[in-house]
Amino acid sequence: MSDSQEHEEQTRKLDQFHDKYHQQKPPNWLRAEAEEEATARTDAYNVRRHALEVDEQKQEGIREHLEGVIKRMEQVIDSPVEVAMKRIEVDAATIAVLAVVSELLPEQIQEQVRTIVALHEKTWNIDMPAVEGETPRKPLSQELIDTIALEDDSSEV
Numbered sequence: 001m002s003d004s005q006e007h008e009e010q011t012r013k014l015d016q017f018h019d020k021y022h023q024q025k026p027p028n029w030l031r032a033e034a035e036e037e038a039t040a041r042t043d044a045y046n047v048r049r050h051a052l053e054v055d056e057q058k059q060e061g062i063r064e065h066l067e068g069v070i071k072r073m074e075q076v077i078d079s080p081v082e083v084a085m086k087r088i089e090v091d092a093a094t095i096a097v098l099a100v101v102s103e104l105l106p107e108q109i110q111e112q113v114r115t116i117v118a119l120h121e122k123t124w125n126i127d128m129p130a131v132e133g134e135t136p137r138k139p140l141s142q143e144l145i146d147t148i149a150l151e152d153d154s155s156e157v
Contacts, residue, residue, distance in 0.1 A: 062100055069093050095120055 076089045095117055102113035 059104065062104065065100060066097060069097055 073090050073093050076086050076093075079086070081089075098113060099117055102110045105113070
């Protein structure tokens with residue numbers, strides 16, 4: 001047999017082998033590995049999708065709360081309450097909003113916002129007599145306290 005005939009014979013045998021076995025199912029261990037890999041990819045996708053859904057729900061809850069705070073602030077501004085009390089309530093609502101919105105930000109920025117809120121609180125806790133034209137320190141209305149408390153509950157979405 002010549003090299004050419006030998007090569008043709010090997011090619012023919014290889015083709016027969018391929019024709020006989022190419023339709024076979026892969027072994028169970030190989031199929032199991034492929035299924036595990038597909039499941040892992042699906043699980044990772046589901047975790048990401050769930051995280052996005054939670055973020056969207058949190059954002060929607062915050063959006064709804066902020067809409068309520070805006071309405072409350074508009075009511076306070078339009079109310080017959082003295083100007084000093086209006087300033088106090090709007091100031092407190094603004095700080096509460098800052099704290100709520102910061103939860104949508106990265107942790108490092110949240111910490112900075114908490115520091116700003118703490119410094120604001122520290123400033124309000126300074127016991128000094130009010131200077132004419134400045135907002136004196138007064139207790140907040142129960143309605144504003146309730147609004148802020150509801151905000152705290154809704155931010156835990």
